[in-house]
Amino acid sequence: MRLTDARIVLTGASGGLGAALASQLARAGAAVLLSGRDGGRLARIAMPAGCEYHTLATELTTEEGVARLTAAAREFRANALINNAGVGGFGLLEEQDWGTVEHVIATNLSAPVRLTQALLPLLRAQRSALVVNIGSAFGSLPFAGFAAYSAAKGGLHAFSQALRRELADSSVRVLHVSPRAIDTPLNSPAVRALNHALGNASDRPEAVARRIVRMIERGAVERHIGFPERLFAWLNGVAPGLIDQGLRGKLPTIKQHARSRRDGL
Secondary structure (H helix, E strand, O other): OOHHHOEEEEOOOOOHHHHHHHHHHHHOOOEEEEEEOOHHHHHOOOOOOOOOEEEEEOOOOOHHHHHHHHHHHHHHOOOEEEEOOOOOOOOOHHHOOHHHHHHHHHHHHHHHHHHHHHHHHHHHOOOOEEEEEEOOHHHOOOOOOOHHHHHHHHHHHHHHHHHHHHOOOOOEEEEEEEEOOEOOOOOOHHHHHHHHHHOOOOEOHHHHHHHHHHHHHHOOOEEEEOOOHHHHHHHHHHOHHHHHHHHHOOHHHHHHHHHHHHHOO
16 A cells, blocks of 8 residues: 555554554545544654644543544544554463453454444444554564453454455455554563563564554565564464473563562562
């Protein structure tokens, strides 16, 4: 898709990756409709002069929120949707309350599926259209301490593949992106400490946004961002037992940091 022709609905726009994407998409010539929970943060996104952009504060885990954004997207004449909104979910499953688990799944999986379904009639009516789902390396490489999050992101990956095959005879293209950890203020102190303890690399949101913009321009359909995470995701698909063994030695460290999060340390 040529970004100069793109009219993009971007969810989670007030977050670290979302704000970087908003700015870079606009610089590339796209018109953008920015959605997020916090209207004040949406208003503070640094956008390039002269670009066309609109903002809408809404909660996409509710039926009303999805309906509001769907109506705004129709008025905006959107031909692309980037499902970027998401929340983390670090913690041991048996120690998390169900409300937390439900919120992680609703935000990372149910909301993008529901919004995509609502916007498909509009997108199918365009000469060229695009759905981009921002997943996670943990969707292909499920990780201890992130059971609900991995389940949601794994579901989003499967949804993207199924939808791409379902829309193969249409004008709508589907791209799924799996970044590794992204260094943003949205990461909790416990997650930052865990990444440091395990030596997990993190990417700057601006660098990830640049990669995603290039993927859109080049017509990619599925990409992992980060090495060796890309290799480990492939290995998990062909020999998950090896990943089990590799992560078992890290389990005490993961549990230590998960419990520090729970105890507020």
